[in-house]
Amino acid sequence: MTPLSAASGVENVLRILEGRWKLVILFHLFGGKVLRFSDLERAIPAISQKMLIQQLRQMEADGIVRRIVHHQVPPKVEYCLTDWGQALCPALDALLKWAALREPEA
Amino acid sequence: MTPLSAASGVENVLRILEGRWKLVILFHLFGGKVLRFSDLERAIPAISQKMLIQQLRQMEADGIVRRIVHHQVPPKVEYCLTDWGQALCPALDALLKWAALREPEA
């Protein structure tokens, strides 16, 4: 395993997490929660509809979010994490623990 | 711990890793290696001097890289990871393991 291959493996992971709003969305869905589009809008007031859907679509394409459409009028669409998405939790925890290791600066 | 505070904790970590070249540099320095500026240039041929130094400076400011200046002519400057920087290794491993969990697509 060369430095470059290891780096690109991690880069692929970061690319999944890197959108401006993805982590916020992720943490709102952690724990098996199922939320409607409008629930997410309300939960994240600063996000625009365009960004919300853009991030959700990317996360869906990346396989961490599942989109459930109920064919109704008015529309009802729900979002939740896939199993793989849920499995991110411990890895993110490892990052937080690492951050906590930092020595307080002088 | 709200979804927003957890997300921003992780965002702070990602900000440290997010530069275009930081992970490559990081993996070149993992394992206690000490490299000169020119060693890194040679190890990462695609990087420009400007980017190399920019990323190194940011990593130094973030506390994951240590810069050692030897006052000589021609100049000699060495870079290595801080203890905290080394401690990133298991956390990045957790991300790689998560990536490996992904089910092969149908």
Added chain:
DNA sequence: TAAGGTACTTACTTGAAAGTAAGGTTAGAC
């Protein structure tokens, strides 16, 4: 004296991500 090695700086350009604002579809409620 001039050529070269090392570690930078500086000025300018480019491109992708994010933000802003407005429009579109559908069907039942009034």
Added chain:
DNA sequence: GTCTAACCTTACTTTCAAGTAAGTACCTTA
């Protein structure tokens, strides 16, 4: 008949990281 709710789409602008290219300082060696 037009209003509203819910979930988007589209067009345009802004911002910021990254890329390119050239220059600088310093002493040494030929």
